[in-house]
Each structure stands twice: as structure tokens, then as C-alpha cells.
Amino acid sequence: MERGFPESNRSREEPKLRKIDVFTHIWPQPYFDALQKVIGPMSNMPRRVAAIPMITDMDRRFEVMDMFGEDYCQILSLAAPPLEEHGTPEQALELSRIASDAMAEICQKYPDRFPGFIASAPVSNPDKVVDECRRAVEELGACALQVYTNVNDKPLDLPEFAPFWDYAAEADIPVFLHPHRTADFPDYQTEDKSNYEIWWTFGWPYETSVTMSRLVFSKTFDRLPNL
Amino acid sequence: MERGFPESNRSREEPKLRKIDVFTHIWPQPYFDALQKVIGPMSNMPRRVAAIPMITDMDRRFEVMDMFGEDYCQILSLAAPPLEEHGTPEQALELSRIASDAMAEICQKYPDRFPGFIASAPVSNPDKVVDECRRAVEELGACALQVYTNVNDKPLDLPEFAPFWDYAAEADIPVFLHPHRTADFPDYQTEDKSNYEIWWTFGWPYETSVTMSRLVFSKTFDRLPNL
Numbered sequence: 001m002e003r004g005f006p007e008s009n010r011s012r013e014e015p016k017l018r019k020i021d022v023f024t025h026i027w028p029q030p031y032f033d034a035l036q037k038v039i040g041p042m043s044n045m046p047r048r049v050a051a052i053p054m055i056t057d058m059d060r061r062f063e064v065m066d067m068f069g070e071d072y073c074q075i076l077s078l079a080a081p082p083l084e085e086h087g088t089p090e091q092a093l094e095l096s097r098i099a100s101d102a103m104a105e106i107c108q109k110y111p112d113r114f115p116g117f118i119a120s121a122p123v124s125n126p127d128k129v130v131d132e133c134r135r136a137v138e139e140l141g142a143c144a145l146q147v148y149t150n151v152n153d154k155p156l157d158l159p160e161f162a163p164f165w166d167y168a169a170e171a172d173i174p175v176f177l178h179p180h181r182t183a184d185f186p187d188y189q190t191e192d193k194s195n196y197e198i199w200w201t202f203g204w205p206y207e208t209s210v211t212m213s214r215l216v217f218s219k220t221f222d223r224l225p226n227l
Numbered sequence: 228m229e230r231g232f233p234e235s236n237r238s239r240e241e242p243k244l245r246k247i248d249v250f251t252h253i254w255p256q257p258y259f260d261a262l263q264k265v266i267g268p269m270s271n272m273p274r275r276v277a278a279i280p281m282i283t284d285m286d287r288r289f290e291v292m293d294m295f296g297e298d299y300c301q302i303l304s305l306a307a308p309p310l311e312e313h314g315t316p317e318q319a320l321e322l323s324r325i326a327s328d329a330m331a332e333i334c335q336k337y338p339d340r341f342p343g344f345i346a347s348a349p350v351s352n353p354d355k356v357v358d359e360c361r362r363a364v365e366e367l368g369a370c371a372l373q374v375y376t377n378v379n380d381k382p383l384d385l386p387e388f389a390p391f392w393d394y395a396a397e398a399d400i401p402v403f404l405h406p407h408r409t410a411d412f413p414d415y416q417t418e419d420k421s422n423y424e425i426w427w428t429f430g431w432p433y434e435t436s437v438t439m440s441r442l443v444f445s446k447t448f449d450r451l452p453n454l
Binding site: 188189190191 | 423425444
């Protein structure tokens, strides 16, 4: 998004250009606290994420952002794990609420730095997911929704997830599809886990391709053409 | 391989150019007969392959080849299934022998049409695989060896397959790595099978990437740098 305006506009007057990083992860402090309560000692991906100072430390984030110049800003979204991976559907909903509240607050406080955020949809909670997405979008101003390529190993084209897609289409809002796979998904059926980090170097793009294919062939996009 | 000679040679004299299709599958009749005895009624991939007339019918193959012009020729190799999928290690060895004998005979009979063949290595038979590969290459003139990305679900970087790689490096001969995955490899851990043909549209490239990664990180290429 470095060049936000078509070439034809350029000749007349120079608009203010901004570098908008549309996919920048964060764990706001209230969310980080709540996440730690749900998952306990961190291992695997959460531990890797927590080791990145900018994820939890706002001062460090501003330092890093300044390296990219004054016109640089970020759209915020949560880092892995998926909300649903370590807790109950109720906990996933609570984590979603805490995260959206916190990201909205950061955006309000620093609108030039953070012009928007992506709400994490609590898709493991089918009774509440639409209400919470609606709250995040219509009350808090979320500009997109985030889901992962599987919901506790289930594909996103199952009927139980249809209300989420329906809402995203109704709200006419982008959905960010984040890859999700851990080393527990083996690459060979004679093995128990994936070796050499293949589960994400190749497994994540594979997950994304599979999920998009499933949404196409399950006719989710036929049903919701503006998704 | 349409242009077999470097540009710098062109200006002096026009060499005879050939279109060499280096990866063309076949089931020679003796192999097809033996395969049917081993696997019985065909389903899945074998049934799909058997439905392609050119795979088993030499007259049809010549008709198809003629469509690509006089300078078109093929390097022959077996189509899926892998030798080891449906039979014992002894049967895999026997299928390998029958196939290599038959492909070598076709190459001898029609050298302009078929300038070479790729022998299928009976990798499920660790005691005999090297002897049979050596026979195919040194006695029958195979110009390459074929294996699949897994051997009955096992990765190719296991110690039991090291003698095969050792021989390929010693013979200084190319190895063709054919993807292998069926619908029985699910894309989601809550499911029993892969849907919508994803197992090969995306699963086959994934298998190939995974296998190459495993050979790299298991240091197979460090051990055998000319592989």
C-alpha cells in the first residue's frame, strides 16, 4: 500500500502518501494478561511470539515504527495462537472482547499511528460469534475480521461457521485468513509430528490454499458473492 | 528441452533439434498385466491412469506423438501407483524388473521415438533395491531412476533408504521424485479424507516440497553432493 493513489492523479497535485502496514500483530497488555491466564506457561508458537519485544511493549513498537518514517502506520491484529486453541468457547469470546476493546483503545489514543484494527472472531463460539463481530465492527470500529485456517482442526466451510461468513458478507468487511498449523500435524502418516519447521514453512501456505479451496468448492463464495 | 544447444553454437551451423518429453508415463503391456495381478480391481489413481488410452496402447501413443511432429520423442517412465503401494517387497521388485525389461525393449525397438527410460526403484525392498537399480542402469541402459515422495507413508530420508541414494550418487544419474498422496491423507485432523481433489492439486506439490526439505535438512545432499 505504499502508493495509495492511481498514477493519473499524480500529475495534478501530490496527495499525502502513507505507508500502511495492514497486517501487524500485537498483544495489547490486557489481552496478554488474559491469554496467560488461559494458557498457562507458554510453549510453541505463543512462546515464540512472546519473545518479540514489539508484540507486548508499546515503547519498543514506537521505536521500530519510527525506523520506517513519519508516514508509516499500522493496522493492528492479534498474533497466534487462535482464540479457540487453548480455552473454552466462553474463554474465546472473552479473549476476543478484551482484545478488541484494547486494540480499539490504542487506535483511539494514537490515530495517526494506528488507523484501524482487525478484530479476532471467536469462531469456536457459534452462539456468540456474530454478536461479538457486530459489536467489534459497529461499536468499536474494527475494519476487518481475523480467523484461522482451521478451528481446532475443523474446516471453516462446516455449516456451524456459516453465520460468521454471513455476517462478514453482510457487513461488507474484509476477512483476514491466518494460517494455523503446529508441529503436531505430521507430514508423513508413519510419523507423529512435522520435522524441521516444515509445518509452517510449507504447512502454512498449504493450509491457506486448502482453506481457500474448501471455501470455493463448498460454494461459500457462490452463496456470498461479495465476501 | 526444446532448444538443446546453447545460443552460441547456433550461428555456425544448425544442429538437429529434438523435442524431448522427459517425463512421459507408460504401462508397458507385461507390466500392466503384472500390476493387475498384484492389485486386482483398480480404483483411485490406478483406475484413472488405466483410463488414458496412450498409457497402455502403443498405437494410440504413436498417433498422439505424431501430433507433436517428427522431432518429438519421449523418455518413458511408469505411471502411479508406486511399486510398493499394493504389494510385498518381493512383488515390488518383480514389478520393477518387468517394467524395466519392457521399457528397455521398447527403447531398443523404437530408438528415435524413445531415446531412453526411467527405471522405477523398488525402494520397499532394501535388500534388493541397489542390485536392481544397478541392473536397470548398467545392463538395460536406464537414464534415470524414479521414486515417490513417500514409501508407504515413510519419508525418504530414513536410514533404510540411504543405500538407494548412495547408488544414485555413485551412478551419477538423475532421480525423478514423483509426488504421492491419495485422498486417504486428510487435510484436517477432524476428517478422514481429503475433499475436492485437494490431496493432489495442492497435496502433491506439498509432498514434493516436504520431501526435498527433508532430504536437505537430513543432510542427504551434504553427504552426497553430486546427487
